[in-house]
Amino acid sequence: MKSQRSDYVVVGTGLAGLTFALKAAEHGSVTVLTKATITDSNTNWAQGGIAAAVGESDSWELHEADTLTAGAGLCDQEAVRFLVQNAPEAIEFLRQQGARFDLTGSNDLDLGREGGHSRHRIVHHADKTGWEIERAVSQSVQAHPNIQIYENCYATQLLIQDGRCVGVQAEVNDLGSRQFLGRATMIATGGCGKVYANTTNPRVATGDGIALAAAAGIEIRHMEFQQFHPTTLSHPQHKGFLITEALRGAGATLRNHMGRRFMFDYDERLELAPRDIVARSIEREITRLDTWCVYLDATHLDAKALEHEFPTIWQRLRELGIEIEKEWIPVVPAQHYNCGGIVTDLLGRTELPGLYASGEVTCTGVHGANRLASNSLLEAIVFSVSAAETVPEEPALPENLSLAPSTPRCAVENEAIRIRHALQKVMSHHAGIFRTDAGLREALERIGQLESEYEKAPTGGFSAYSAEARNLLVVARLIITEAQARRENVGLHFNADLS
Numbered sequence: 001m002k003s004q005r006s007d008y009v010v011v012g013t014g015l016a017g018l019t020f021a022l023k024a025a026e027h028g029s030v031t032v033l034t035k036a037t038i039t040d041s042n043t044n045w046a047q048g049g050i051a052a053a054v055g056e057s058d059s060w061e062l063h064e065a066d067t068l069t070a071g072a073g074l075c076d077q078e079a080v081r082f083l084v085q086n087a088p089e090a091i092e093f094l095r096q097q098g099a100r101f102d103l104t105g106s107n108d109l110d111l112g113r114e115g116g117h118s119r120h121r122i123v124h125h126a127d128k129t130g131w132e133i134e135r136a137v138s139q140s141v142q143a144h145p146n147i148q149i150y151e152n153c154y155a156t157q158l159l160i161q162d163g164r165c166v167g168v169q170a171e172v173n174d175l176g177s178r179q180f181l182g183r184a185t186m187i188a189t190g191g192c193g194k195v196y197a198n199t200t201n202p203r204v205a206t207g208d209g210i211a212l213a214a215a216a217g218i219e220i221r222h223m224e225f226q227q228f229h230p231t232t233l234s235h236p237q238h239k240g241f242l243i244t245e246a247l248r249g250a251g252a253t254l255r256n257h258m259g260r261r262f263m264f265d266y267d268e269r270l271e272l273a274p275r276d277i278v279a280r281s282i283e284r285e286i287t288r289l290d291t292w293c294v295y296l297d298a299t300h301l302d303a304k305a306l307e308h309e310f311p312t313i314w315q316r317l318r319e320l321g322i323e324i325e326k327e328w329i330p331v332v333p334a335q336h337y338n339c340g341g342i343v344t345d346l347l348g349r350t351e352l353p354g355l356y357a358s359g360e361v362t363c364t365g366v367h368g369a370n371r372l373a374s375n376s377l378l379e380a381i382v383f384s385v386s387a388a389e390t391v392p393e394e395p396a397l398p399e400n401l402s403l404a405p406s407t408p409r410c411a412v413e414n415e416a417i418r419i420r421h422a423l424q425k426v427m428s429h430h431a432g433i434f435r436t437d438a439g440l441r442e443a444l445e446r447i448g449q450l451e452s453e454y455e456k457a458p459t460g461g462f463s464a465y466s467a468e469a470r471n472l473l474v475v476a477r478l479i480i481t482e483a484q485a486r487r488e489n490v491g492l493h494f495n496a497d498l499s
């Protein structure tokens with residue numbers, strides 16, 4: 001099998017992978033692998049913005065306190081402090097790459113406010129902050145002479161020799177299997193929303209990095225904490241499209257099909273209660289009334305302001321025939337963010353020497369049992385920067401490596417499709433916002449059946465879609481087993497048998 005060497009290997013081109021690549025390229029050559037195109041990522045879809053205590057009445061202490069409150073006692077305090085203290089620098093880094101953020105009339109950053117934040121501190125670019133960030137940072141990466149990018153390149157396995165990670169094996173479109181070797185390897189493969197039927201995540205979010213780490217026996221934690229966004233569009237043509245919290249922040253209200261503003265029945269903070277509470281309230285209302293969805297009502301808000309502040313939502317809903325200044329938006333909760341993942345320290349190091357991880361694929365300890373809105377883009381930058389500053393200390397790769405090539409076994413695609421759908425069904429049913437002991441047991445049993453069906457299925461050639469199915473099974477098992485082990489209702493984990 002062909003192999004190629006660079007100083008550093010990065011898997012993933014969301015904000016975590018791109019930031020690491022740019023910073024590590026100051027110290028050596030970098031190879032970046034990504035399984036679709038460079039901008040296919042969760043990052044590209046982020047709407048609200050990125051949190052940083054840069055406002056006059058704000059401080060890192062307040063940002064820290066808000067993050068710890070959201071995390072419900074399960075955050076790592078040191079990691080949170082590291083995150084919030086480095087936030088202003090992270091914003092500066094993005095501006096240096098050419099990211100444009102909304103400004104006030106006096107040219108200061110125009111800071112938004114989201115649920116759980118005690119101050120205005122969300123730096124944003126209208127409602128398409130992720131697109132703007134991904135645009136700016138990916139252009140810097142593409143222009144960098146020390147960085148080589150492989151698109152349509154799917155990482156299938158960590159390469160490990162003498163207890164060190166020395167790179168990854170990948171399937172490259174048109175080129176076949178290749179080994180990419182480096183003194184440090186960064187896993188930045190993002191989230192795993194596709195384990196559920198309804199998610200805000202794009203198609204690349206299949207938990208591949210978590211499965212790669214699990215196969216190597218690396219510690220993974222907090223997978224039971226899956227964040228569900230309360231308000232995503234309920235429409236057959238655009239499932240999972242996010243209707244940002246900022247719309248509720250601007251005054252939009254939640255109503256059931258009879259027009260009742262039902263949050264009065266659930267929480268005194270009404271529509272701006274924390275995400276997990278709003279999501280649970282919506283689920284309860286939908287179950288109680290036996291309906292498909294509830295509605296977000298923005299009809300009393302100024303139409304011009306809506307169009308200006310929420311251009312993406314305004315435009316997308318118009319394409320679907322919904323005029324938000326005149327009619328209610330049908331919404332349901334959907335999986336949105338994975339708070340758990342590969343355990344790392346403040347420098348992005350995993351327990352396997354030579355292997356680093358950053359972004360949504362990790363458990364750095366900053367989110368605890370519930371992520372504070374807009375802290376995830378921030379986390380991706382802060383931990384990638386510290387990892388990039390650390391990797392030059394890694395020893396050089398030995399001249400002679402003897403790595404046995406291995407070919408990933410992929411079930412034929414039609415079986416993989418069936419298995420993925422069955423898995424999404426069982427996870428949505430039993431491992432969503434509400435869980436029970438019996439439901440978790442049933443889910444684990446079904447996952448076991450699906451795993452064995454995958455193994456027994458006829459094989460085809462390499463198929464990324466099929467490899468993702470196997471990874472989703474690994475992720476699902478981790479979510480269920482950690483949910484079973486968590487014997488208290490905390491943050492995002494809610495088991496009706498424990499209440």
Ligand SMILES: Cc1cc2nc3c(=O)[nH]c(=O)nc-3n(C[C@H](O)[C@H](O)[C@H](O)COP(=O)(O)OP(=O)(O)OC[C@H]3O[C@@H](n4cnc5c(N)ncnc54)[C@H](O)[C@@H]3O)c2cc1C
Nearest residue numbers: 012013014015016035042043048049155190359360374377
């Ligand atoms: C709709 C939406 C709105 C959001 N809004 C916000 C917000 O306002 N503020 C905020 O802070 N967060 C927000 N988030 C969360 C945030 O966008 C993500 O947590 C963050 O962008 C993750 O960045 P990342 O670099 O870790 O992963 P990603 O951006 O998902 O990038 C992962 C990369 O890894 C690649 N990859 C995956 N598997 C493989 C493989 N096997 N081989 C090769 N490449 C692979 C993918 O193709 C992709 O390029 C939002 C998320 C969504 C979906």
